[in-house]
Amino acid sequence: MRDTFVKTLISLAKEDEKIELVTGDLGFGVLKPYFEQLPNQFTNAGIAEQNMTSLAAGMALEGKTVFTYSIGNFPTLRCLEQIRNDCAYHNANVKIVCVGGGFVYGSLGMSHHATEDIAVMRALPDVAVFAPGDLCEAEEITKAIANYEGTCYLRLGRGGEKRIHKEIKNFQIGKAINVKNGKDVAIFSTGAIFEEVEIACQILEEKGITTTVYTFPTVKPLDVKAILECADSHDLIVTCEEHNVVGGFGGAVAEVMAENPSKARLMRIGMSDEYCVKVGNQKYLRNEYGMSGEKIANKILEKIK
Amino acid sequence: MKSENLAWLIRRHGIEMTHLSGGSHIGAILSVADIMAVLYSEVLNFDCNNPKSDTRDRFILSKGHAGASVYAALAENGFFPVEELKTHYQNGSRLSGHVSHHLPGVDFSTGSLGHGLSAATGMAYAAKKDKKAHKVYVVLGDGECDEGSVWEAALFANHNELGNLVAVVDHNKMQSMDFCDKTMALSNFAAKWSAFGWNVIDINGNDHNELKNAFNKKFENSKPTVIIANTIKGYGISFMENDILWHYRFPHEGWEYDNAVLALHKNKPADVVDPYTPNGIENPAEIPDGADIYNDHTTSATWHPTWNKEG
Ligand SMILES: Cc1ncc(C[n+]2csc(CCOP(=O)(O)OP(=O)(O)O)c2C)c(N)n1
Ligand SMILES: [Mg+2]
Numbered sequence: 001m002r003d004t005f006v007k008t009l010i011s012l013a014k015e016d017e018k019i020e021l022v023t024g025d026l027g028f029g030v031l032k033p034y035f036e037q038l039p040n041q042f043t044n045a046g047i048a049e050q051n052m053t054s055l056a057a058g059m060a061l062e063g064k065t066v067f068t069y070s071i072g073n074f075p076t077l078r079c080l081e082q083i084r085n086d087c088a089y090h091n092a093n094v095k096i097v098c099v100g101g102g103f104v105y106g107s108l109g110m111s112h113h114a115t116e117d118i119a120v121m122r123a124l125p126d127v128a129v130f131a132p133g134d135l136c137e138a139e140e141i142t143k144a145i146a147n148y149e150g151t152c153y154l155r156l157g158r159g160g161e162k163r164i165h166k167e168i169k170n171f172q173i174g175k176a177i178n179v180k181n182g183k184d185v186a187i188f189s190t191g192a193i194f195e196e197v198e199i200a201c202q203i204l205e206e207k208g209i210t211t212t213v214y215t216f217p218t219v220k221p222l223d224v225k226a227i228l229e230c231a232d233s234h235d236l237i238v239t240c241e242e243h244n245v246v247g248g249f250g251g252a253v254a255e256v257m258a259e260n261p262s263k264a265r266l267m268r269i270g271m272s273d274e275y276c277v278k279v280g281n282q283k284y285l286r287n288e289y290g291m292s293g294e295k296i297a298n299k300i301l302e303k304i305k
Numbered sequence: 306m307k308s309e310n311l312a313w314l315i316r317r318h319g320i321e322m323t324h325l326s327g328g329s330h331i332g333a334i335l336s337v338a339d340i341m342a343v344l345y346s347e348v349l350n351f352d353c354n355n356p357k358s359d360t361r362d363r364f365i366l367s368k369g370h371a372g373a374s375v376y377a378a379l380a381e382n383g384f385f386p387v388e389e390l391k392t393h394y395q396n397g398s399r400l401s402g403h404v405s406h407h408l409p410g411v412d413f414s415t416g417s418l419g420h421g422l423s424a425a426t427g428m429a430y431a432a433k434k435d436k437k438a439h440k441v442y443v444v445l446g447d448g449e450c451d452e453g454s455v456w457e458a459a460l461f462a463n464h465n466e467l468g469n470l471v472a473v474v475d476h477n478k479m480q481s482m483d484f485c486d487k488t489m490a491l492s493n494f495a496a497k498w499s500a501f502g503w504n505v506i507d508i509n510g511n512d513h514n515e516l517k518n519a520f521n522k523k524f525e526n527s528k529p530t531v532i533i534a535n536t537i538k539g540y541g542i543s544f545m546e547n548d549i550l551w552h553y554r555f556p557h558e559g560w561e562y563d564n565a566v567l568a569l570h571k572n573k574p575a576d577v578v579d580p581y582t583p584n585g586i587e588n589p590a591e592i593p594d595g596a597d598i599y600n601d602h603t604t605s606a607t608w609h610p611t612w613n614k615e616g
Contacts, residue, residue, distance in 0.1 A: 025448065025481040025488060028553055032607065039610040044482060046451035046489035047418050074417065107326065107394035109401030111369065111416025277407055280396035 001156045001192065002099050004135045006034055008142040009067065013038050018063060019146065022056055024049045024070035026099070031069070053079040053094070057086035060093040065146060071100045072112045076121055076153065087151040088126040094152075095145050096121075101131060101155035101191055102242025103276070103285040114155070115271050118190070119247030121153040122220050128173065129220040131155040131241075131249075133194030134164040137217040140171035148173065157192025157242065158282065164194060165215075176223040182210025185300055186230040186264075189240040190216040190249040196286060197240050199293020204300060219249050224256050231262035238267045238300055242291060245270040267303055269296055308513050310577045311381055312342035313569065316541050318377035318390050320565050321581050323555040326394030328402055330370040332539040332551035333446070336477040336511075337371050340444055340534055343516040344473075345378040349442065353383035356409040362439050363428045365413045367421020368446035368475060369403040375411065376400050384410035387580060419452025421445060422472055426458045429470035429529075444473045448480025451489050456501065459529075463502030468527035471520070472503075475510060477538035481552055483603040498531045510534020542568040550602040560596065563589035 013019040022043045035042040045052040056066040087094040105112035132138040145152040189197045201211045239250035250268030286292045319334040349362045366375050380387045392398035403416030425443035498505045504524045508515040519532045539545030542565050556562040563586045570585040
């Protein structure tokens, strides 16, 4: 996903010299093709994310489109007020890019788990929030945010290193993507957890349960219409995210459903408002915290039996 | 244990742990090994049977990515079995890549750079208020000193005359993608700390005598002290030294692992037993032609902006 982002950004930046990439001393190997081809549109701002973010705001207010780049929580939580006051409030063209949403850096420990970033970024007015579920979405979002006026947050995961969508026709900010239609349960996912949702769907289908699936590459603005349509036609809506259930994608869907009564019940799958204290790789942690394909399927079976 | 022996074991464990786990940051572990060894053999007051003892010295490894060095020092000092080191990074382990306080002997979790000096300052401030006699030690990276929070803590510690606070900067001149000077110059580094009011000791941080003298030095004032420990990233394994590749790369099976272990064995103190390969490596894999060794992997090697050139 990371490499798709970099590749896409290279082609965009070659066409638009206003695009700048500023890293917080991360991206060894990964950013090499970028800075070799676009040396004048690259900066390493060192290990200083607060400065990096306000610096990006300043550059943006002078006409540049600035992508800030780091991993985990460093480009977001570490410099939250800089994003709020300096980027969003000034409607600055800063695109915050996080590599490693969720448990990508599983074994590295709690500091490196980005499990509240969606909620926190979503709470800021004038920040559009994106979490691609596969390489196609990553590419489309990168193009879309480069052309979007204002502050954006792009959360890249790992996993989803395949193309799940065959193609995305007419990608639009704020539109969910329909993957398939069934009648028993509607599953909404955002980000790379999509690959676990696919596994869950297979398990459910083997048990005769048909699923409607949407991915939400945009968490904000949220596709309210897609949510309400599904809530009218399904008994159960399930949200999946590699993230805390509080305030994140599931929280966003819950807000919509609470204000628009329907026949559907909601189940949010994600971290249950806790920090991950276990050690292990991404797959292991997803399973430990109930987000593996199998655990997702079991939770759904439990709910509809 | 003698500090030289502990330093050797920290390096050997570091190689084994990153080798088994595919973990990063071996360069950072090797550069800080001597600092950690002197701290845990001669400086810190601790009790492995009572890790929370109120009179212990407090310690924070702020450059938390070198977690393996703390884990090794703690295991060798009886806080948990040395065997457990092999679980580093593994599913179900207690040893996350970055330092975790869910382990006996660890006072503070780190991993996001630029937090440790502030937390250590808080601990020292509380100790001073409560008239407690212990000291607080914290080890930072030099790249980490890019963070503004480091300097905010430096101001606070000076302002409150925290003579019970000792910071050590592992000054290996490198950070994550390049040398510090090619990223954000730290120019006049020692002078910066003095200007912030600190006692400054500038030493070779891979030399145990210099480290011991620095830790023993008493000042006739109540200022915090910083030891600028000039080190080499990757110290002790020549093909890793000063090569940023080894901030990320782990010693792979074959020539990388074999030659890393061999390099350590060349300088093994006679009374230390290697817990993994007691006899060294008998038939080491040869370095193949074209191996990516002694190459310049820094960003600035292939990043050539022209906007800042004249004309
Ligand atoms: C706030 C924050 N930003 C970025 C990182 C990623 N990172 C981990 S190690 C490192 C380089 C650290 O350099 P230095 O402090 O000099 O430590 P060394 O490895 O050289 O000992 C970076 C940028 C981080 N852990 N925390
Ligand atoms: Mg360094």
